[in-house]
Amino acid sequence: MNYIEINKQAWNLKTKLHVNSAFYKQEEFLAGKNTLQPIELELLGDVSNKSILHLQCHFGQDTLSLARMGAQTTGVDFSEQAIQIARVVNNQLNLNSRFVCCNIYDLPEHLDGQFDIVFTSYGTIGWLDDLNKWAVTIKKFLKPGGKFIIVDFHPVVWMYSNDFSYVQYSYFLDEPIVEDNEGSYADRQASVNYQTVGFNHSLSELFQSLINQGLSIQHFNEYNYSPYNCFPDMEQIEENQFRLKPFGNKIPLVYSLVVQG
Ligand SMILES: C[S@@+](CC[C@H](N)C(=O)[O-])C[C@H]1O[C@@H](n2cnc3c(N)ncnc32)[C@H](O)[C@@H]1O
Structure with missing residues (x-):
């Protein structure tokens, strides 16, 4: 199974949906809204003049928000649709972010250099089969003393069925999850159908x-x-804080982790 090709097709399809969705509020972003959330803003701190490599950047909102904050940013994603939109918006906003279109594991073939910060957030490692390979990439692109920052959904979340009605998967699952999907988290009613491998x-x-x-x-x-x-x-x-109604505050939904090179 070529899971990269399956997921790339899915993300190309979802990108077209997401850029026009109420969820991603692209109009507000274009008008100046910073799309980063308080959790990562606090961990990132003052990014002015810092070089940042943003892994799995989708169509660039967060990468370009960081650029607006004064960072020199490079975004990476394997979706051609996403990178195309990111590059157009970068030009439209007169920013100087760089965008690389490739599978994260192939990044060393497409990019040189080391960065002050490597950053990735919300819906990332669940698309990757091998975290050891991923961590090699992070280490390669991190300056000595640099920081890798990840904010993502907690693995407990992914144990549940899609409607959170029961525990479907072992916490220690080590097989891929192949799913036929309809709609997307950004628009549940959208009439798009696609397969994913997570x-x-x-x-x-x-x-x-x-x-x-x-x-x-x-x-x-x-x-x-x-x-x-x-x-x-x-x-x-509260503002920027949502919980699953059936669980209230009983389970973790997100984690943040910072490691130093
Ligand atoms: C949920 S999004 C990232 C979240 C981002 N914070 C956002 O919402 O804008 C996941 C991204 O990972 C990308 N992706 C998935 N697998 C990848 C891979 N193997 N290499 C590079 N990008 C990948 C997808 O194209 C997608 O843009």
């Missing part, structure tokens, strides 16, 4: 992949809310 990763798998590269853990946190209303049946608790 991978669940435990926190120990995540931590060990980075430790194996000699990276040292600086920060780890878990949150009982998501900044995005991206799952079925969520309720808003």
